[in-house]
Amino acid sequence: MTPRHQRDLSRRKMLFALGGAAVAVPAIAAVAPYALADTTDASTKAAAGSLPLTIVNNSGSFDSASVHVYVVGNQDGQQVRVTQDGTLAPISLADNGADGFTDYALTLSGSGETQLSLPHMSGRIYVSLGEKLKFKAVADGDGNAALQYPAGWVTSDPNYAVLHDCAEFTYNSAGMFCNTTMVDMFSVPMSIRLNGDKEQTTGTVRDGGRAAAFAAVKGIEDFAPLVVDDVRIIAPGHGLDAGLFAKDYFAPYIDEVWSTYTGKDLTVTTNAGAFTGRVRADKFTFDGPAAVSFSKPSTRDVLFCDGNLAAPNDGTTGPVAAVLGAGFNRSTLLSNPAQPTTSAADFYRTDLTNHYAKAVHAATEDGKAYGFAFDDVADFASYIQDTAPTAIRLTLTAF
Template identity: 85%
Template sequence: MAPRHQRPLGRRRLLLALGGAAVAVPAAATLAPYALADTSAAGDASVAAGPLPLTIVNDSGSFGNASVHLYIVGNQDGRQVRVTPDGTLAPIAVSDNGSDGFTDYAISLAGSGETRLSLPYMSGRIYVSLGEKLKFKAVTDGNGNAALQYPAGWVTSDPNYPVLHDCAEFTYNASGMFCNTTMVDMFSVPMSIRLTGAKDQSTGRLRAGGRADAFAAVRQVEQFAPLVVDDRRLIAPGHGLDAGLFAKDYLAPYIDEVWSTYTGRDLTVTTNAGTFTGRVRGDRFTFDGPAQVSFAKPSTRDVLFCDGNLAAPNDGTTGPVAAVLGAGFNRSTLLSHPAQPTTDAGTFYRTDLTNHYAKAMHAATADGKAYGFAFDDVADFASYIQDTAPTGITLTLTPFEG
């Protein structure tokens, strides 16, 4: 199997748009272009049977089952849906809003022990909130269809800003289960995923004390310290930039140095399409190889969101090169390694000017894998697992402390 950064970039779409419906979000909120799994079953005879047993385990040590509220929301066949406690899909409906203007799609955990549910085919997110319920609002989108406004924990005006919450992402269909824990937007609640089937895999678990260490690591870097919201969450620097909490030109010196360095030398980027060789010509970084692709100089925001001048179209050429460049900028390896992508994690985040948020996320996990930015799956460093013949999935709220 080819490395994930060398596979098609269909996974590099917003997860919740895979079902064909646009997600309604608060006007101030944006969702990052998550790096997702190639869910094609080509060349694999396995077919996932549905529905899939889903087990929720509360090992948080800080919140009892009665204080944990679960939400499974997303898309199926172009419509926005939610999972009910009995495992069936229900369409989102504006009439679901209560007198307070919000839906109550919460699924309660069992009184004690594990909670066993059933997951139908869909693409979506499993949200957990602790202590308080989340406020999801059903609205009508631009096409007249019912849609949800999702929590935006990085927006102070969002009604869910005070609530301790987080989510995992998944796509489950006949091709299999493709899932991840994500810190692309923010980090708050430590959780892990175990996926059984053709293999027994897990991802996302923090090492002992990892949550506290991540908060401390972000707090101790002056430019990143404003991203720490009490002991509630860490906000990703891209969202911090949009909120005025993070410098818009933070990465400019590094970006300028990359542009200057590769005016006089080559940078090679290897993808499944072949090897691309690039230099800065004029004001663009131009690569020759299987096809010619070029990029205007990105801004700090472009790098943090892996978007704008580093956007990755699903074209098999520009997209994969953009993804590798985005990873190289965030990991600050482009100057030290003229052959990309780099696969030695020991070389990542070694400069003072780097994505210290993503660095902290990786340092906090037991296996060193995390989704600290949208293209963190380049060279397989994301907290992502997949199985084409899954038999069960377990989401565990892992300890807040110790």
């Protein structure tokens, strides 16, 4: 399978403060996991109808009555939710109750396995443990009903104290494209099993992995403030915006990359071909299939894979930006002048690195996780897809 960083398709970027804005339109609706997928043969393998969705509560610490599930997202530009019987309902301002919030929670059966049905849509499957989530229906800038999503990295968010997490998906006629995301935060261990042309599983946290990730992040002075009790670890980009993480953390590494490649070449290989770059006039300029260049990024640009490392859907600048973003987060740009680095043994080996991404990768059985937006470079993200899906299973695993 062609590595996703080499595909000339736009990349998913769950990088918006969904719950912190006045109206949080889900980024997944516009740039969903489907944007990562290679669907060139989708016309010959079309998924049909609703997909069986099984929710499995193996958390061990919470019975099914204490686990609340929400399936929310977009269909054809309209924000929607899935009801208990598997139908789609539009988000409505009238859904807000007396407390000012909706109650879209789906009920789990006492057996530990709950059978649901997933219609065509792009969205998220949220789970909360112990308490229900507070989703608020609001009017967006065009007057349409929209949802304010939870933002576990914003202290003023009504869901800040609630133990919750989510998985992301797009399910349509081309198939199912899904992932367990840690781009915003890591809280609830969960895995996805997708059946179709083959059986695939991703996101499984190893025994003790959650506690190990919390301890690893807490043990790094610069990252320790990102740990919120035993509730979640906030991704460093959101931590930076909240004043919990240094705005110049990556500056020494960024400066060294700029200095190093002023005097020698960096090669980045994508499906468009090999790009050869050097820093000229303070811009990293690449020649090859097309001329692309990047101004020096900030720490925030690196963590969010945005700003001066934004990846347009142009087949040239975008893929090169993705590889650079991965190289900065994994701290491989100085050790390897031919990118992308494809061996996990070479990732995160310097003291100055994305220790959050390092910790969440170490927590999973297969070493795959979505610790930052370009973590799918060289296929290290907890992402799976199938163009002929027959069932999907989301399992909450033991703490």
